Amino acid sequence: MNLFSFVECANQTQSLKALFDLLVSCASVEAFTEVTYGALTFAEPLRLPECPPPLVAMKAPPDWCHSYLVRRYYTVDPVLRRAPTFGGPFLWDELPNEHQLQPCEQRVLREAREAGLKNGVGVPLFGPSGRISLISFASLFDDADPQRNMKHLNALAWHFHIAFAEIARPSGGGSNRKVSLSEREKDCLRWVGEGKSSWEIGKILNVSENTVNFHVKNAIRKLGTANRTQGLVKAIRLGLIEFSESYA
Known part of the structure; x- marks a missing residue:
């Protein structure tokens, strides 16, 4: 599924799961099959089951998902914690160069790589009233090219984010x-x-x-x-x- 197809299909769904599946499908075209969506600075009531705040939806290898949730890595994940410091899309590999990561943050990145998550890209999404969300993409393949796909992933993330806002807060959709x-x-x-x-x-x-x-x-x-x-x-x-x- 390409970006054009995503926009067309996203306009027709009112289901978070269906919309998130569309996001994963579209990102997978460029080999970025692992996707996480989080609401970083506010409590989003609509989320997929088993996703504690700030996570809203998550697709990753099952063993990594289990470890990530059981060990509460979402509380120390540097991709989530450091995203607000970036003005636009960033590479996971940039984090150690941009910030002095704590040992717990380094452990999350190291174990993510060991779980097979490679070439990660974070897309911070800035909204009204200081709201910040994040969509994070990763690949299971060594040859996935995050730099070449940065513009595509950024556009895809924003399309998903706005479509999700209409589903989560439908009362504002009519206006x-x-x-x-x-x-x-x-x-x-x-x-x-x-x-x-x-x-x-x-x-x-x-x-x-x-x-x-x-x-x-x-x-x-x-x-x-x-x-x-x-x-x-x-x-x-x-x-x-x-x-x-x-x-x-």
């Missing part, structure tokens, strides 16, 4: 469908999806960089999102702009 963006706001978001900076978008649209920022900020405000990436994903999910494979 989301009434969002209206101007054509210029849509144009700016489309180019954000192509990876263009405000300066580059300004050159393409023949407007100033400040004008681009104005339109993007307006779109983010209307969509009730926290940043450009989240705004782009939500606009796609609501059908306000067309999905492009280049977003993957």
Whole structure:
């Protein structure tokens, strides 16, 4: 399943398990078969069975899942604990270089590798009111390339995160469908999806960089999102702009 198929299917489900299975299926296309989703700074009432806070959903080798839960590694897992210090996707292997990890944190990373989890990628997801969630991807294969797949995994994580928010808090879903963006706001978001900076978008649209920022900020405000990436994903999910494979 590719990212386009994920977006299409995610729009049609109201089940956390079905949505999480879709996430795993889509990530598995690039060999990232092991996935964890957690709510780091708030209590998310909707979660899969056997997932204590901050975990919401988890798919990993059964022996590792058992050890992780029984030994309460989620309380000392550096991927979870250190995620808020990163502004975007990061590699698990970067953690020892970016932080002085405690022995318990080093043990979690070491035992994860011994359990077969390789080439890990964490995607912090920042929301309103200081909310921070995390989706973590890992592979069982040595040749999985986290750097090459970083953009794809980041987009996939945000699509899942926004779809999950609609399932977990459906009372806010109806108002989301009434969002209206101007054509210029849509144009700016489309180019954000192509990876263009405000300066580059300004050159393409023949407007100033400040004008681009104005339109993007307006779109983010209307969509009730926290940043450009989240705004782009939500606009796609609501059908306000067309999905492009280049977003993957």
